[in-house]
Amino acid sequence: MLHLKDISLGYKIPLRVAILVIVTASVLAPVLVYRSIGNLRDNMIANADSLGHLIADTLTEPILHDDVWRAFEIINIPFSIPQDQTRDQGAEYILVLDASNKVFVSTKPKRFPILSDPLTIEPNLSPVVNNPPDLHAPEPVIIDTRQLSSFYLATAIQSDGVRLGTLIVSYSKEPFEKRFYSLTKSAIMITLLVLAVLLPFGVYWARKMAAPLLQLSETMNRITPNLPELDDINLEETKDEIGQLAKSFRTMLGELKGKEQLQQQIIISDRLAAIGRLAAGVAHEINNPLGGMLNAISTYKRHGIQDTLTLKTLSILERGLQQIKETVAALLVETKTQTRSFDLNDVTDICTLVQSDVSEKQVKLTCNIDITKAQPVSSTLVRQIIINLLLNAIHATQSQGYVHLHIWCDSTDLCIEVSNDGSYIPKEKISYLFEPFTSLNQGGNGLGLWVIYQIVQQLGGVITVQSNHDDTRFTIQIPLQEPHE
Amino acid sequence: MPKLTKFLAILFILLSFTANASTDKQDLPLAPLRIGLTPVFLDDQAAFLNKWRDYLQHKLERPVIFVQRGSYREVVDLLRDGKLEFAWLCGYPYIRNKRQFHLVAVPLYQDEPVYHSYLIVPATDTKTTSLADLRGKVFAFSDPDSNSGYLYTAYLLAKQGAMPATYFSKSFYTWSHRKVVEAIAAGLAQGGSVDGYVWDTLSRTHPELTSRTRVVNESPKFGFPPIVSSRSVSKHDIASLQEVVTQMKYDKEGAYLLNEFNLNGFVPGNPHLFDSISDMYHFVEQMRTHAAP
Numbered sequence: 001m002l003h004l005k006d007i008s009l010g011y012k013i014p015l016r017v018a019i020l021v022i023v024t025a026s027v028l029a030p031v032l033v034y035r036s037i038g039n040l041r042d043n044m045i046a047n048a049d050s051l052g053h054l055i056a057d058t059l060t061e062p063i064l065h066d067d068v069w070r071a072f073e074i075i076n077i078p079f080s081i082p083q084d085q086t087r088d089q090g091a092e093y094i095l096v097l098d099a100s101n102k103v104f105v106s107t108k109p110k111r112f113p114i115l116s117d118p119l120t121i122e123p124n125l126s127p128v129v130n131n132p133p134d135l136h137a138p139e140p141v142i143i144d145t146r147q148l149s150s151f152y153l154a155t156a157i158q159s160d161g162v163r164l165g166t167l168i169v170s171y172s173k174e175p176f177e178k179r180f181y182s183l184t185k186s187a188i189m190i191t192l193l194v195l196a197v198l199l200p201f202g203v204y205w206a207r208k209m210a211a212p213l214l215q216l217s218e219t220m221n222r223i224t225p226n227l228p229e230l231d232d233i234n235l236e237e238t239k240d241e242i243g244q245l246a247k248s249f250r251t252m253l254g255e256l257k258g259k260e261q262l263q264q265q266i267i268i269s270d271r272l273a274a275i276g277r278l279a280a281g282v283a284h285e286i287n288n289p290l291g292g293m294l295n296a297i298s299t300y301k302r303h304g305i306q307d308t309l310t311l312k313t314l315s316i317l318e319r320g321l322q323q324i325k326e327t328v329a330a331l332l333v334e335t336k337t338q339t340r341s342f343d344l345n346d347v348t349d350i351c352t353l354v355q356s357d358v359s360e361k362q363v364k365l366t367c368n369i370d371i372t373k374a375q376p377v378s379s380t381l382v383r384q385i386i387i388n389l390l391l392n393a394i395h396a397t398q399s400q401g402y403v404h405l406h407i408w409c410d411s412t413d414l415c416i417e418v419s420n421d422g423s424y425i426p427k428e429k430i431s432y433l434f435e436p437f438t439s440l441n442q443g444g445n446g447l448g449l450w451v452i453y454q455i456v457q458q459l460g461g462v463i464t465v466q467s468n469h470d471d472t473r474f475t476i477q478i479p480l481q482e483p484h485e
Numbered sequence: 486m487p488k489l490t491k492f493l494a495i496l497f498i499l500l501s502f503t504a505n506a507s508t509d510k511q512d513l514p515l516a517p518l519r520i521g522l523t524p525v526f527l528d529d530q531a532a533f534l535n536k537w538r539d540y541l542q543h544k545l546e547r548p549v550i551f552v553q554r555g556s557y558r559e560v561v562d563l564l565r566d567g568k569l570e571f572a573w574l575c576g577y578p579y580i581r582n583k584r585q586f587h588l589v590a591v592p593l594y595q596d597e598p599v600y601h602s603y604l605i606v607p608a609t610d611t612k613t614t615s616l617a618d619l620r621g622k623v624f625a626f627s628d629p630d631s632n633s634g635y636l637y638t639a640y641l642l643a644k645q646g647a648m649p650a651t652y653f654s655k656s657f658y659t660w661s662h663r664k665v666v667e668a669i670a671a672g673l674a675q676g677g678s679v680d681g682y683v684w685d686t687l688s689r690t691h692p693e694l695t696s697r698t699r700v701v702n703e704s705p706k707f708g709f710p711p712i713v714s715s716r717s718v719s720k721h722d723i724a725s726l727q728e729v730v731t732q733m734k735y736d737k738e739g740a741y742l743l744n745e746f747n748l749n750g751f752v753p754g755n756p757h758l759f760d761s762i763s764d765m766y767h768f769v770e771q772m773r774t775h776a777a778p
Contacts, residue, residue, distance in 0.1 A: 067657065068655070068673070069625070069659040069660070069668060072668070072671070072673055109672040109674075110609075110671075113623065113672075113675075114623045115623070
């Protein structure tokens, strides 16, 4: 069961606007019609009243002189105006009664012959005939009931306070009703027209109003399971409440995103730290017997039986153990060595050292060194980092690709950046990049980046990796040591 | 004519001797001729009356003023008081003021200086055949001083020993023959007395009006409403007007005007033409004085 409350705002707001427009229009139209009809009626009565008084005053003399024809001419004046000018609001007929309430004259003499009794012809007139209008009352008597098809306006004709007769003006309700119907019809037409214009506009407007809310809601739904990229969020940041909401939402999302990244980093560093501890532990445990074994082999080779087979076997053992030692040594990154500061000579050395690999792969190596003097960081370790990075970059890049080394200093750190046009590292792989034996290329033991990571970690530095399809960039920041150390 | 000659002579002298004299003495125009009109004909056509006035001015060589009033009596009074020189009246006021008025000309209607009075009823009334059928009804007269529009009917009633005021339930005056026709057509009155010439002329120009009425009775012939002058008018002026109106039919403009009048011309006329009206008047007067207590 779908409740009205559950309907989307995208429909609810336009629906409400539409209902509002329709209700307004349908309330306004009858009110306007009612008012127009009221005005029409008031105007008509006012006109009839002034006409009645005018005619009644003019009739005084003809009635005093018993001049029927003059009276007939006077009461016919309103009817001599062309019909279209009276706009259907003219009187139906005018009736003049004498003091004894007999017909003195009328504009319809055939219907109301002179001297006839008006009540036998038109019984509806009885209120006027039986209660003639007060001579001194300014207001005329109006007879209007729903049952009658006409309404009547009666005015006293008097001279010097003596009643001479009564003037009755009859108005048919038919033109009035026609007017009412035509007004109603035009009101309905106008209402429909207004609706036809306002409704689509209102709905469009309402939809437009609902749109940011819908967008916001849709974006919020996208938070789970993965936070969307900030660039993917397309919310209009206006200054109204919704705009502010969108802005806050974006801020919140940014913070969530940062938090998530931080969490990821913590997870990665925790993992790497655990691996490091494990590796170091294992390496130590291996190193001790390994040293003994190598010593034993060396002693035996110097002092034992020198037959060819034994020597050959011992050599194989020695080489194997040596390899184990190297591997273990690689795992055990030792940074406690005291060395001199890193200077420009080290860069020259590094370039020389990697030269053979560069020429082999036909890679274009460019360096941009922005340091002029020795920097207070361990040259051995930095050299190791840079060599490892450069070798990695050279191996990862395409043949005839480029590798760029940039070294600079800011106030607290020595920054090393190595970029190449090497193959793209997918995002999910970056988190495992620095784990041992994670090799991206076929060659290599996958310890290069591990070693770099361990060194940077121990120096308190930061490694960031950025990779897209034509550029992969490793940036390392190593804090400069205090000069007195 | 002598006046005009004199005037021209004076003007000539003035112009010859004082070429740059001011204009205050040169204008001594003839006094305008004031002619009273009554609704014995269709006197409610201002444009046509202007044409006739221009014609008369041109022929008489002096200004003419037409004076119209609401009733015959007012015009008769003006004529008696010398405030009019001439008037076109009904035969009835003429015979009543025969001593003060002088007969100038009588129109020719259908080649005779006579006309009839019509008794008319609404066209919807197909039953009425005579005045007797209209007893107790509402009746319309044109003017109490009209022969065809009052006297003749009063005479017919007097012959029966009746009077309009009691014979009809109500009677009223419309002060014009044309309006009698309108009153009958509207159904305001059930019967009316009207000038036969006016009804005939209306039936020519306004058939939609007369077709709503029906002529029930035609009276015998009566002298046509004449043009009369007050006794104070000079014989010369009377002769001039008589000359002009009797000659109307001989010139183009006059003939056109006569056609508009629906008349054939004017003749000097004989006062005895109106004797029958005079007889009726005396009879009615006699009855009235007898009836009066």
